Amino acid sequence: MSADQPAARDSLALPAALSAPVTLPEALAGAEPVESVCTPIRMAYTYTPGRALSRYLRAMADKRILGERCGATGQVFVPPRGVSPLAGAATSEVVELADTGYVESFNITRVPIERRPDLKPPYCSAWIVLDGASVGFLGLVINIAPEEVRIGMRVRAVWKPDEELETSAANILGWEPTGELDEVITDYERIGRVEASDP
Amino acid sequence: MIDVAVVAFTQRQEDAISGESEVEFMVPLMEQAKASVGLTQSDMGFTCSGSSDFLAGQAFSFVMTIDGTGPVPPISESHVEQDGAWALYEAWVKIQCGGIDTAFVYGYGKSSPGSVRDVLATQMDPYYVCPLWPDSYAVEALAARLMLEGGHVSENRLAEIAARSRASAASNPHAVRTDPKSVAEILAEEYVIDPLRPSDLPAEADGGCAVVLAAGDRARELCERPAWIRGMDHRGDAHTLGVRDLTSSTSTRLAAHRAGVAADKVDLAELHGPFTTSEHLLIDALGLDEDSTAVNPSGGALAANTMMASGLIRIGEAASRIWRGDGDRAVAHATSGPCLQQNMVCVLEGD
Numbered sequence: 001m002s003a004d005q006p007a008a009r010d011s012l013a014l015p016a017a018l019s020a021p022v023t024l025p026e027a028l029a030g031a032e033p034v035e036s037v038c039t040p041i042r043m044a045y046t047y048t049p050g051r052a053l054s055r056y057l058r059a060m061a062d063k064r065i066l067g068e069r070c071g072a073t074g075q076v077f078v079p080p081r082g083v084s085p086l087a088g089a090a091t092s093e094v095v096e097l098a099d100t101g102y103v104e105s106f107n108i109t110r111v112p113i114e115r116r117p118d119l120k121p122p123y124c125s126a127w128i129v130l131d132g133a134s135v136g137f138l139g140l141v142i143n144i145a146p147e148e149v150r151i152g153m154r155v156r157a158v159w160k161p162d163e164e165l166e167t168s169a170a171n172i173l174g175w176e177p178t179g180e181l182d183e184v185i186t187d188y189e190r191i192g193r194v195e196a197s198d199p
Numbered sequence: 200m201i202d203v204a205v206v207a208f209t210q211r212q213e214d215a216i217s218g219e220s221e222v223e224f225m226v227p228l229m230e231q232a233k234a235s236v237g238l239t240q241s242d243m244g245f246t247c248s249g250s251s252d253f254l255a256g257q258a259f260s261f262v263m264t265i266d267g268t269g270p271v272p273p274i275s276e277s278h279v280e281q282d283g284a285w286a287l288y289e290a291w292v293k294i295q296c297g298g299i300d301t302a303f304v305y306g307y308g309k310s311s312p313g314s315v316r317d318v319l320a321t322q323m324d325p326y327y328v329c330p331l332w333p334d335s336y337a338v339e340a341l342a343a344r345l346m347l348e349g350g351h352v353s354e355n356r357l358a359e360i361a362a363r364s365r366a367s368a369a370s371n372p373h374a375v376r377t378d379p380k381s382v383a384e385i386l387a388e389e390y391v392i393d394p395l396r397p398s399d400l401p402a403e404a405d406g407g408c409a410v411v412l413a414a415g416d417r418a419r420e421l422c423e424r425p426a427w428i429r430g431m432d433h434r435g436d437a438h439t440l441g442v443r444d445l446t447s448s449t450s451t452r453l454a455a456h457r458a459g460v461a462a463d464k465v466d467l468a469e470l471h472g473p474f475t476t477s478e479h480l481l482i483d484a485l486g487l488d489e490d491s492t493a494v495n496p497s498g499g500a501l502a503a504n505t506m507m508a509s510g511l512i513r514i515g516e517a518a519s520r521i522w523r524g525d526g527d528r529a530v531a532h533a534t535s536g537p538c539l540q541q542n543m544v545c546v547l548e549g550d
Contacts, residue, residue, distance in 0.1 A: 045312040
């Protein structure tokens with residue numbers, strides 16, 4: 001190949017046909033402009049969740065909740081993804097967690113969501129820390145007026161009837177109060193944080 | 200210009216990885232790449248990755264894979280919705296900006312969960328072309344027809360490229376299409392999309408790869424014979440196929456010129472030509488002489504085409520041959536988009 005500059009067709013000048021102003025043919029003079037087009041896109045995927053999430057979903061069918069421990073820091077993550085984001089390494093151990101925990105934070109939704117007619121406002125979404133877990137995960141607090149939900153409130157999972165259980169996180173309909181004494185959270189600074197491993 | 204070298208490379212390619220999520224199969228590759236030069240994530244000045252939500256079928260899918268780097272406390276990080284070769288380019292630019300002397304780069308893709316030929320239709324023009332769902336193999340066959348009818352290539356030449364890829368891939372443990380076939384056997388194959396035969400098409404694979412870059416003396420500490428990046432450039436042709444000459448790769452020619460490919464002999468070239476037709480155009484655009492340059496000693500993308508990693512794998516394959524002393528000067532190429540729309544050319548040299 002020559003080391004000279006490549007041929008003239010690499011030049012940035014527009015071809016004459018593209019640089020001329022666009023004029024509509026007379027036949028289209030009165031045509032209504034197209035202001036939008038609808039081009040539906042649908043693609044089908046056979047999604048495979050991987051080792052950790054497969055185990056988690058299978059356990060769900062038995063009303064069990066699995067987490068995974070970080071070998072470097074000892075912290076337990078749920079739902080598990082097979083990797084500790086703290087260590088950047090594969091998790092070291094599968095841990096079975098209780099289906100009880102406490103509300104670490106919550107919100108009350110007062111407007112309906114399209115396509116979720118099952119969610120009747122007002123309803124309460126919460127960040128729930130399971131007993132034995134180091135991080136919270138998302139759930140609905142049910143069987144209580146949303147206004148009565150509070151940080152530290154103890155909750156337990158409400159599972160679908162046994163005959164309806166699937167390999168799905170939807171098996172947990174929500175979380176209801178246990179009536180136990182509230183978890184006392186003295187260290188609000190800790191909420192939403194996990195400790196970094198030593199570099 | 201700061202001297203930057205490829206000092207570590209790991210890869211995995213299989214026809215389908217169905218039992219593991221992306222982050223699950225990438226974590227060992229990431230760990231091995233860093234460990235092979237005695238580094239950990241905290242040693243990395245910058246981290247950049249390439250992957251595609253359209254393959255994963257979920258938004259921000261790359262975020263889950265970042266967990267594999269251990270991004271706590273937060274790391275300096277970026278992502279390209281491109282082949283990992285473009286992530287390497289960003290990391291190279293970042294090192295050129297000064298202040299860091301290492302970077303970690305990875306790319307990965309699982310095309311097996313969906314139909315990659317349809318997924319690739321979504322990279323076409325969203326108003327005029329994508330709604331027609333052009334199959335990516337059929338689009339390449341349009342270019343192939345132009346090349347054949349115009350006398351730019353013969354079916355025999357395409358079969359020779361396919362036969363060479365299969366023969367080379369036999370010694371590559373990461374290749375997925377490794378059964379040897381003669382030119383006559385390939386020419387006897389039924390067309391899949393006339394004028395393309397099965398051996399003209401990429402061997403689609405799932406997998407990924409990881410690369411460590413290091414600058415100057417740091418590279419010399421980490422690697423006995425670093426693969427220095429002596430030139431790198433990427434260029435894009437028009438998105439609209441109709442305004443392009445599909446029988447030539449203008450952007451590759453330009454990138455090769457700017458990367459300095461012709462300045463010296465080329466011992467080996469790793470080309471990201473998903474089709475035999477694209478490999479033919481690349482050899483021409485790069486000005487390679489197949490008598491003096493070993494083209495695709497790994498088998499290339501015809502032997503294993505892992506979307507979003509195949510281009511970065513070309514750079515890794517070329518670099519590892521420099522480390523081993525199989526050659527002194529190598530060209531690696533990566534592509535993206537339909538019919539070689541975007542092309543990156545990287546010149547690697549040993550000391």
